[in-house]
Amino acid sequence: MDNKLTLGLFGFGVVGQGLHDIIKTKNLNLAIKRFVIKHPEKKRTLPASLFTTDARSVLDDPEINTVVELIDDAAAAFDIVSAALRSGKNVVSANKKMIATHLEELVDIQHKHGTSLLYEGAVCGSIPIIRNLEEYYDNELLHSVTGIFNGSSNYILSKIFNENLAYSTALKQAQDLGFAETDPTLDVGGFDAKFKLTIVASHAYGLYLSPDAILNIGIDKLGASDIQFAREKNFRIKLIPTAREINDKAVILYVLPKLVSPDNILYAVENEYNGVLVKAAFADEQFFYGKGAGGHPTGSAVLSDIAALRYGYKYEYKKHLGAGELTYSTDWDIQVYLRYEDEQLIETLGFSSISERFYANNFKYVIGKVNLGNILKNRDAVNRDGVFIAEIA
Ligand SMILES: NC(=O)C1=CN([C@@H]2O[C@H](COP(=O)(O)OP(=O)(O)OC[C@H]3O[C@@H](n4cnc5c(N)ncnc54)[C@H](OP(=O)(O)O)[C@@H]3O)[C@@H](O)[C@H]2O)C=CC1
Numbered sequence: 001m002d003n004k005l006t007l008g009l010f011g012f013g014v015v016g017q018g019l020h021d022i023i024k025t026k027n028l029n030l031a032i033k034r035f036v037i038k039h040p041e042k043k044r045t046l047p048a049s050l051f052t053t054d055a056r057s058v059l060d061d062p063e064i065n066t067v068v069e070l071i072d073d074a075a076a077a078f079d080i081v082s083a084a085l086r087s088g089k090n091v092v093s094a095n096k097k098m099i100a101t102h103l104e105e106l107v108d109i110q111h112k113h114g115t116s117l118l119y120e121g122a123v124c125g126s127i128p129i130i131r132n133l134e135e136y137y138d139n140e141l142l143h144s145v146t147g148i149f150n151g152s153s154n155y156i157l158s159k160i161f162n163e164n165l166a167y168s169t170a171l172k173q174a175q176d177l178g179f180a181e182t183d184p185t186l187d188v189g190g191f192d193a194k195f196k197l198t199i200v201a202s203h204a205y206g207l208y209l210s211p212d213a214i215l216n217i218g219i220d221k222l223g224a225s226d227i228q229f230a231r232e233k234n235f236r237i238k239l240i241p242t243a244r245e246i247n248d249k250a251v252i253l254y255v256l257p258k259l260v261s262p263d264n265i266l267y268a269v270e271n272e273y274n275g276v277l278v279k280a281a282f283a284d285e286q287f288f289y290g291k292g293a294g295g296h297p298t299g300s301a302v303l304s305d306i307a308a309l310r311y312g313y314k315y316e317y318k319k320h321l322g323a324g325e326l327t328y329s330t331d332w333d334i335q336v337y338l339r340y341e342d343e344q345l346i347e348t349l350g351f352s353s354i355s356e357r358f359y360a361n362n363f364k365y366v367i368g369k370v371n372l373g374n375i376l377k378n379r380d381a382v383n384r385d386g387v388f389i390a391e392i393a
């Protein structure tokens with residue numbers, strides 16, 4: 001099938017412009033009829049007549065059969081995407097916060113209206129992980145899906161570890177390069193990685209979960225002593241989301257910084273690059289590597305989804321058909337490095353074992369095993385100034 005696609009594009013920022021750059025270099029059987037933006041006063045690189053702030057002019061246009069949603073407002077994005085799907089238009093989105101928060105509802109709308117929502121660009125930029133989890137790993141038992149899912153935090157950590165840049169300078173660079181979210185707390189606080197993990201959990205394990213139920217600790221409390229500790233032990237610190245089957249009934253999910261050694265493939269993933277490490281029963285380990293942020297890498301994933309709509313591609317959410325087989329659990333001990341100030345925190349977290357302890361005037365840490373559920377329950381006590389927690393193998 002080679003249907004002509006007539007697009008309405010919401011958003012002409014980093015990703016919207018990146019997509020447009022790619023589309024204009026190719027002779028594709030598609031046309032962008034209209035761009036919906038928020039600030040009409042902004043200077044654009046295309047004729048003003050193509051831009052509007054009126055969402056209805058796209059949603060109510062019967063000639064537009066495909067909506068591409070690339071805006072930085074998750075609430076508005078949900079309204080746009082759900083209205084488009086309900087009106088019979090297929091949609092491509094890169095909005096991981098919106099998708100992670102509303103996935104089950106969006107799947108229902110697609111089923112009811114026979115439309116398709118694709119979102120490869122929402123998870124790890126240019127890396128084609130969603131379609132692989134849907135299609136390639138359809139029958140494989142997946143032991144785990146982990147990796148580096150956020151380009152901005154990885155960029156910041158790379159600049160700190162490799163170039164001794166200050167955290168704030170590195171963050172500013174990630175923003176200037178268009179990698180960071182409009183609210184960069186989403187990146188450095190591990191929220192963005194968690195939204196992506198929530199989407200991965202659906203396609204890998206058939207789970208619909210509220211992101212709020214999942215632990216995310218970011219890199220924003222990283223301090224000079226943690227960096228020194230990591231360097232002395234020849235570790236690098238990476239922000240790692242983890243989805244892992246702990247037995248044939250339960251899956252654990254969390255986002256934590258991790259101290260990784262040079263023999264870990266993620267050690268060498270630098271800057272805005274992402275890496276997805278899939279461990280499957282028979283295929284064993286497989287590694288996907290590519291740019292996780294930026295207009296062109298993300299635009300290429302968005303374009304791949306647009307092209308897939310030409311032949312009627314839909315996610316089938318097949319793993320949800322056996323729903324109930326696997327449940328989400330937080331009852332699992334993980335080994336962590338914890339820098340802390342108040343001894344009470346060690347009690348509160350209820351370490352089941354401690355293998356190393358260090359006290360100095362301005363630097364105290366323990367290494368030991370703690371239950372994931374306890375960290376989740378006490379996340380406010382852990383996610384505060386003076387404390388830094390990271391997984392350690
Ligand atoms: N940057 C990246 O590397 C990646 C981003 N993403 C996701 O892609 C989406 C877009 O990100 P990005 O391009 O970086 O964001 P930008 O901030 O660069 O651009 C956002 C665009 O959205 C428009 N906009 C905001 N609100 C509305 C609204 N209510 N109606 C219509 N237009 C609106 C803005 O309009 P105006 O131009 O008038 O201000 C702007 O054009 C986000 O969901 C982000 O999480 C996904 C993967 C990678």
Ligand SMILES: N[C@@H](CC=O)C(=O)O
Binds near residue numbers: 122125150180
């Ligand atoms: N802010 C995100 C953009 C891509 O998803 C990131 O840094 O990874």
